[in-house]
Each structure stands twice: as C-alpha cells, then as structure tokens.
Amino acid sequence: MLRPSWAAYGNTMRNQRSIILAAVLVVVALGILGSRYQVYSPLQGQKFSFTQSNASPRTAAANSTLGFERLVALSTKPSWRTRGLAAAANLTGLEFTIPPQAQNSDELVEAFRNIGESHGAKVPAFGSAKAWLSHLDLLKYVVASGLETAFIVEDDVDWDVRIKTEMGLVSDNVRAYTGVNEEDTTPFGTNWDVLWLGHCGSIITDDINPPPRVYADDSRCETELYSGWSKRFLREKLVEGHRQVQMSLMSVCTFGFGVTKQGAKKMIPLLTKASEEAFDVALSGHCRDQKLKCITVNPQLFNHYEPPKDSGYLSDVHVGDGQGETSEEAQFEHSKGTTGNIMKSARCEALFHDTCMRPPSEI
Incomplete structure (x- = not known):
C-alpha cells in the first residue's frame, strides 16, 4: 500500500512529483491486478474464447x-x-x-x-x-x-x-x-x-x-x-x-x-x-x-491420478498438513500409477499406452 507522508517533503515541486509518482504506481498496480485473471491456455500455448454454436x-x-x-x-x-x-x-x-x-x-x-x-x-x-x-x-x-x-x-x-x-x-x-x-x-x-x-x-x-x-x-x-x-x-x-x-x-x-x-x-x-x-x-x-x-x-x-504407491509421493496438501515429505518427481513421473474407477484412463493411455485402474476396495 502506498502511504505518502506529506510532511516529509520540503517544497511544492517535490509534493507534485510525489503525487505524479503515486498516480503512476496506482495505474501500474491496477494494470497488474487487472491482468491477474488474464485468460491463457498453457496446454495449447494460446489464448482462446468460448463461442456459442448452433449444435444440439x-x-x-x-x-x-x-x-x-x-x-x-x-x-x-x-x-x-x-x-x-x-x-x-x-x-x-x-x-x-x-x-x-x-x-x-x-x-x-x-x-x-x-x-x-x-x-x-x-x-x-x-x-x-x-x-x-x-x-x-x-x-x-x-x-x-x-x-x-x-x-x-x-x-x-x-x-x-x-x-x-x-x-x-x-x-x-x-x-x-x-x-x-x-x-x-x-x-x-x-x-x-x-x-x-x-x-x-x-x-x-x-x-x-x-x-x-x-x-x-x-x-x-x-x-x-x-x-x-x-x-x-x-x-x-x-x-x-x-x-x-x-x-x-x-x-x-x-x-x-x-x-x-x-x-x-x-x-x-x-x-x-x-x-x-x-x-x-x-x-x-x-x-x-x-x-x-x-x-x-x-x-x-x-x-x-496417483503416482505408484511405492514412489514416496505425497501431495502438496498432505505435505502442508504435516504428514511428511514427498519424493522428487524424477523418481515417479515416468512410472505408471493408478486412477480409481476410470476404466480407460486418458492419462495412462497418453503416457503409457495402457489402462491403470486402482485395485478395488471398500474405502
């Protein structure tokens, strides 16, 4: 937050410069805040917009x-x-x-x-x-x-x-x-x-x-x-x-x-x-x-999708909750994990050309 102290300035010119600088900083800040929610698609590498169609x-x-x-x-x-x-x-x-x-x-x-x-x-x-x-x-x-x-x-x-x-x-x-x-x-x-x-x-x-x-x-x-x-x-x-x-x-x-x-x-x-x-x-x-x-x-x-059970992976949430530390990505990223209740996993097909159903359980 900008907190100008007018007593700190010795003359009118310095006051004016301070006001101008404050205005510039506010404009810049608003620009940053306005762009915070800029839409982008990192998976496709480009911006996109939704258009209504006549499809059913x-x-x-x-x-x-x-x-x-x-x-x-x-x-x-x-x-x-x-x-x-x-x-x-x-x-x-x-x-x-x-x-x-x-x-x-x-x-x-x-x-x-x-x-x-x-x-x-x-x-x-x-x-x-x-x-x-x-x-x-x-x-x-x-x-x-x-x-x-x-x-x-x-x-x-x-x-x-x-x-x-x-x-x-x-x-x-x-x-x-x-x-x-x-x-x-x-x-x-x-x-x-x-x-x-x-x-x-x-x-x-x-x-x-x-x-x-x-x-x-x-x-x-x-x-x-x-x-x-x-x-x-x-x-x-x-x-x-x-x-x-x-x-x-x-x-x-x-x-x-x-x-x-x-x-x-x-x-x-x-x-x-x-x-x-x-x-x-x-x-x-x-x-x-x-x-x-x-x-x-x-x-x-x-x-x-969950990395292999023996990989030492722990989610950021569980780490933040104090449940331990997680292993490095290199230790599990290229090993097939599991996804519960999805018969033909899109991740596993794309990454491993395979299915990866989690074993059945009651919990």
Whole structure:
C-alpha cells in the first residue's frame, strides 16, 4: 500500500512529483491486478474464447470444453501433474485454461484458519487451508471473467478416453432431470449451482427428492472394480452398467465440478470462512443444507491420478498438513500409477499406452 507522508517533503515541486509518482504506481498496480485473471491456455500455448454454436445440446457437450464455457484447472506451478493433464487433454481433444494462481502467504493462510477458530468451528490443517484459498481464487476468476458456466478441475485429474460420449449422456439426463425447456439449447441448462462430476463418492438413498434419473452408460466402472467408501451404495442401489443424476448427498472430493455464474457468486461468500476440515467437505455441507443447488452424477466421471504407491509421493496438501515429505518427481513421473474407477484412463493411455485402474476396495 502506498502511504505518502506529506510532511516529509520540503517544497511544492517535490509534493507534485510525489503525487505524479503515486498516480503512476496506482495505474501500474491496477494494470497488474487487472491482468491477474488474464485468460491463457498453457496446454495449447494460446489464448482462446468460448463461442456459442448452433449444435444440439448433446453435441455441444462433446466439444473441446465439454459443453462448459471454459475448462479451468487449479494448479500452482508446472509439474508432472500439469504435464499429465496436457497429455490427456491432447489425446481426448480438450482445451484447459490454467489461470495464474495468487501466491497466498503463510500469514494469510493462518488468518483464514483463525476465522473459523474464532467461531469455534473445526478448521482445516495448513495445507488444506491453502488449497481451500486456491479454490476460492478460481471461483473469483470465474466471476471476474463473466463466464456463464465453468468446469473446475484439480491438476492431477483423470478421465476416460470416452469422456465426450459420456458427457453427451450427461447432457441428455441433466437437462431431463432439471426440466430444461427445449428452447434452451445449453448443454446442461443452468438450473443448478454445482454440477459435481468428479468426486470420490456420494450417497444413494430412496429418499432423494426429486428421484434420481438412471441411465445406461457402458463406460461406467463395474461395481466390483470400484474403489471407495460409497461402493456399497452402487452395489445395493444402482443397476450395473448405469449411472444416475441425483441431488448431491455427501459428495466429497472436488476432482471436477461445474459451476454456473450464479452458483459461483453464491459459493464465494459461503466458503470464505474456514469452517470445516477441507473445501470439499464445506461445499458438501452447503449442498446438504440446500444453500446451494448441487447435482451429482454417480458414479463419478472424473477422478485423480496417483503416482505408484511405492514412489514416496505425497501431495502438496498432505505435505502442508504435516504428514511428511514427498519424493522428487524424477523418481515417479515416468512410472505408471493408478486412477480409481476410470476404466480407460486418458492419462495412462497418453503416457503409457495402457489402462491403470486402482485395485478395488471398500474405502
């Protein structure tokens, strides 16, 4: 912050020079702030913009941004994560934007945590709080960019090589589930705040209202191959070879989620207090309390890729949470890892010409 001290100047000319210099600094600062959210596509090496087409909703959902106005990745720096994201995106014809991330200081992270503590809330550990603030920065980017819709992913995200076909089915069924008028040709309508497509589980119950919309999708992970805490719901409540669109019930992990303009605007004030153990848990709570209208596709279409278990890799969040140190990228980047619940991983096909399903589990 510029704090001129007029008493420090001895004459009028010096005062005038100070005022001119201050004005220049303010203009420069505004220019820097204005360019903070400049849109760029490091995966393609060029800027791009979303243009509306006359394609059908299903066809639009299979375009290079999967029917959203922009695909946005949360990433703090180039790494094995972004290189794998680029490889998978190029293989499947997707175009991501990685906006410049704010460098939130340790003091800011601690201040954010203290907001929750002062209200007696359960607060995130340091690494989780830092990731939470990064998600908030991306939501601000969506609003500042004037986007009608965006799909936000974490930079280690993975998906099936058939993602465009899958998203065509998502379009058909989200539109039907939310009652989109035929005159509205948007791929998913906008009668939702969060469209949660990348998660690590969600409850299925007979009490969901409105009732889920079940649809066939032969690319879906087989139930017995599924890994995660919600496996029993798939086994007991969902027909094999099918997914369902439903209201979100305890969805967790924000591997990939869509937001509408109004959804992003609602989320920012709701999530500016560290009141839970992590961003995804807080988001799930607001969905549960109906402060946000959240729709989930179950089971998920996006999950995170993990380096080999014996590589010594630990995520930045876990390192920040004090769970240990991670190994150097060179020790694992070129060794095939795993992705849970994605039958034909785009990352593993692009990088290793292979599939890489995580072993099935109940947790």
